[in-house]
Amino acid sequence: MIRQSDDLRETAGDIDGVPPAVIREGLRRMIAARVFDTKAIAMHRRGKLGTFPPCAGQEASFVGAALALDRERDWIVPQYREIPALVAHGAPLEGIILYYMGDPAGGWWPGSVNALPFQISIAAQLPQAVGIAWGLKRRATGGAVLAFVGDGGTSEGDFHESANLAGVQQCPIVFFVSNNGWAISTPRARQTAAASFADRAIGYGYDGVTVDGTDLLAVYRTVSEALATARAGRPVIVESLTYRVGPHSTVDDPRVYRSEDEVVPWRQSDGYDRLALRARESGLWSDTDELAAREEATREVDAAFERAQAAFKPATRQLGEHVWAHLPAQTAAQLQELERRNARGERE
Amino acid sequence: MIRQSDDLRETAGDIDGVPPAVIREGLRRMIAARVFDTKAIAMHRRGKLGTFPPCAGQEASFVGAALALDRERDWIVPQYREIPALVAHGAPLEGIILYYMGDPAGGWWPGSVNALPFQISIAAQLPQAVGIAWGLKRRATGGAVLAFVGDGGTSEGDFHESANLAGVQQCPIVFFVSNNGWAISTPRARQTAAASFADRAIGYGYDGVTVDGTDLLAVYRTVSEALATARAGRPVIVESLTYRVGPHSTVDDPRVYRSEDEVVPWRQSDGYDRLALRARESGLWSDTDELAAREEATREVDAAFERAQAAFKPATRQLGEHVWAHLPAQTAAQLQELERRNARGERE
Amino acid sequence: MSEQNLVSAIRDALQIELARDERQMIIGLDVGKMGGVFRATDGLQAEFGEDRVVDLPIAEGVMVGAAIGLCVSGFRPIVEMQFLGFAHQAFHQIGQQLTRLRQRSQGRFSAPLTIRAPYGGGGKTPEFHSDCYEALYAQCPGLRVVAPSSPTEAKGLLLAALRHPDPVLFLEPIAGYRTWVDDVPEGDYVLPLGEARIAYGNENAAAVAVVSYGLSTQTALRAAASLAAEGIDVVVVDLRSLSPIDVGTLCRVVEKAGRCVVVTDAPVTGSIASEVTATLMERVFWSLEAPIVRVGAPDVPHPLGALEQFYIPTAEAVADAVRSTLEAH
């Protein structure tokens, strides 16, 4: 089999206007996302990881959106499921792993990564996202914010207040609604009577657009355009139509509330498979590439889990770290007392 | 001058499809609203009434909306400015006066009046309105809820969560947005970038409509239709375009934040004047009617103020009344102690 | 009597009340087909229908607010707050609307609803799922706050809450859902609301009174057992009701013992333990032989799972406090 040189293929021509380098990176990252997901679920089963939210089915959506960002100046404000997006933006895997091991030391990214930490309270990160965008604008950085929220999250007051203020302040922000059909056991249809989440934008005075979230190219192009609009001071709501193929989390059993029939078509329109097919046709991707990507991802993920496990040293001391800039004296005393107590190993 | 008999005029023919009886009641109630407003402001100046929110400019909007209701089965959920609507629905003036005198004894209406009390926290009454509508539907009463909120109130999370849930539960509710141009000193344009508040409805999966809030007939017809839609399980957002001609409250001075030029055209399109002109042309209204209505209103308002002042007997005892069904023993003891103390008249 | 864990006792109470009173309904997140994230409403939608057991959009504020409105329309909704930590989103509806409907309407309307909320550590949950926020709600006049300490207690107190004319926040210790097992009375079983109970020991013979509630009562009971082995007799007062507090029982027992340790799982500052201590200070000061000691979590947020073991107050900490109280003079 003749294998084109990477260089050649990187310039072999766009698909749907998306450059080959992005397509190949997208494919690699989707593979890596699946590898990570699978490993994380396995580690949870072995008791090595806490409750974990798999993203199977949403890889194209998360990766496509993140690749549209300019890592130097654009920000991601995540909820908890958008791991592939954060990784594409530069967040280290081991931090993510440590976080899901229940170690707060993992919940952050180095200063070069323009992203907030995970945030668990549904939609409560959105007001902060608007504030960041507002600040970027005031500083005239040209940067924009990509704020993630789920279909369920759109029902919260925080979603509304944020989307509305973004319009008023003309903030450079894209609200990315991952409409994956479910909020735990609650189907999209019980989340709102609206026909689409993109339609919400009308009520805030800007544009909304719905995109096929299993089509990485479409997501990439849509988010790229949305970011351009946002940079000009007009927020955008992007609704990504996708599906949570797996459980809500590693402690959820979706069979209780949905039939496998519903899942099947979504498995069949897997984002990676769809793009890989087209990329193969265009000579941008091959079995060898796939294998290599999978091997590399496995190596990286395994190494990250090892690093995380080595770094995992939960300690009483961490309880009070970074709660305050100036830890109050009484709290410091409480924590010292607790450290002494815990050091004696009296815990049941 | 020949004066038609009342009977004749009540059947003299509709204007814009609104029956004469409604038109005449609307005119009388708008006059009464203005009389009440004026007296309340005067009483505030004389220190006999607390901070009071005048509704000048919005009479047509409030009265037109309330007259569309079926008092037997429909509910009003007010904020604080909708006094003419509450009065049209049966709320006693003296209760309203007592409330604004700062006496909690005034904050309620008799059991025959389907309305919640005033509620001051912006938009926080809306979730309750949805719950009432939900309950009316479950009881199959055929009743609907008219929930009032201001342009400012639409920015709150409570507005969104309520509007969205109403759609999901298909509640018989009409959200009546009194877009009076201002939220204290904040102009409508800084409240949202959306072109209209009616457009919000799209994002909730139902219809929104904007109506000229200085045209009582238009408001009446629009709310009537909206109620019919709502009774069938489809909520409606009605945006009433109106204007707060007076100050936000008796302690506000609008000259600080808006120019008198802006107010002039609204004064000129006064809801009463507009409708009275047409009613006069149709033979439904006359100077005599106007005079009679004003005299009657003045009598009623004066009497209500007198009754309120006679009833006004603030007492320590009231502090704990109706806070609990079962007042906790310690709280009862605190209040007894306080009653004793206050009876000694030691207050500074 | 039948052996039940906490979830099952709660489900039992819900089932009884939905069957008995058709005004009762359950609303919340994932309470329908899924039966709630802890399965406390399992099977209830199938039994009582989609009109009475209703899955809602994710919006805690309107969840509580709509429940208030449903009361006005004559229903008695039971709100399942998925976790107490998410009631923050509904704080204005709980602390300012739910509690004031009655007074604002001078008694015409009331909101006799119950909000059930899992809370407390032990589950290694993500952030906000375990924080002990109960003292925030005990500051809301007009709202009762109740925390059961066993499956039997849960059944009896929940049925009482569901029938009470005042709104109740009913706190369910996550750590107990599966692990607490009890012989729970069958059928209708109602405990009084607002009365503390003696959960352990003899109030006339105890050297120290240990005051606790919810999860911390189990901690106190473990401490009591180990102290008994050392020959130290304590009496454990389980508050049950955090608002209002049963001051009568509390004072009676502490007056007799003369020494007292108050246990909470919450950060100690501003906690229920502080309120209990202040109340005792005012009322039984002259009977105290030693300062009352609060045992609680440090004043930092409930940590992520891996640190939880270091954070939650232990039986040993309670026992130490009892010992130190006995040594104090």
Added chain:
Amino acid sequence: MSEQNLVSAIRDALQIELARDERQMIIGLDVGKMGGVFRATDGLQAEFGEDRVVDLPIAEGVMVGAAIGLCVSGFRPIVEMQFLGFAHQAFHQIGQQLTRLRQRSQGRFSAPLTIRAPYGGGGKTPEFHSDCYEALYAQCPGLRVVAPSSPTEAKGLLLAALRHPDPVLFLEPIAGYRTWVDDVPEGDYVLPLGEARIAYGNENAAAVAVVSYGLSTQTALRAAASLAAEGIDVVVVDLRSLSPIDVGTLCRVVEKAGRCVVVTDAPVTGSIASEVTATLMERVFWSLEAPIVRVGAPDVPHPLGALEQFYIPTAEAVADAVRSTLEAH
């Protein structure tokens, strides 16, 4: 020094800090042209521009949340909460987001912002405008809570808050806005955050320590004056910082006096007075000659205007408590 009332002292501090640090901005309701409902930001938009003094839609949650985000982008917003009672709508953003950004990001991000909020009675306001909700916020680890008791204190503490690396909730007693008048130091004037002060009396000679903060310090001072006329010497400890509390000063003074009255304008249950009392119980029990007494409002919501006169704790109530404390034995 210049004679200033509370509003003017606050405006002064804001003006100084906006001029000094261009990261500072003011956001909130009606803070622009109108200069805030109490005029505390009067003229600041004209001086610093619409980018730095910004009127927002009515949405308290996003007001605080966006301020957090602005901090991440390098700004230091000052949020004017129109009234403390409306911070309930932002309770999740304050209690769970603002307080956790630093820990969640392991110190990378922080939110050194200040929320200013009018609170407390005396203004005969509509519901929610006067309630003393401060103890709710003192339960949020990661958030400082400060309440000044005079114009000078307000200026010094506000400037300290605006420069502090931790978020601060700054409580402004409505009753003091126009009526408190002081000789306020001109120019930059910063007081320490987290230290209580002796507002009156001699801690070495006082028979009773009266602990208070914000509005209640003025009440305590009036009580002190009338007690002095009777020959009773008290020392008034003005907490200034409600979270964290300056336990050192508190204990030192109360230990010396041996008797203590704690005053709050809030419903007494779950109040700052309860926390102060519990802390003193643990730390200075052996020095106490009488039970500590809390003086506060009854456990009911702040009433509508006409009843306010019956509700707010009076100097006479404080003086009575002091007298009863002296009689106790």
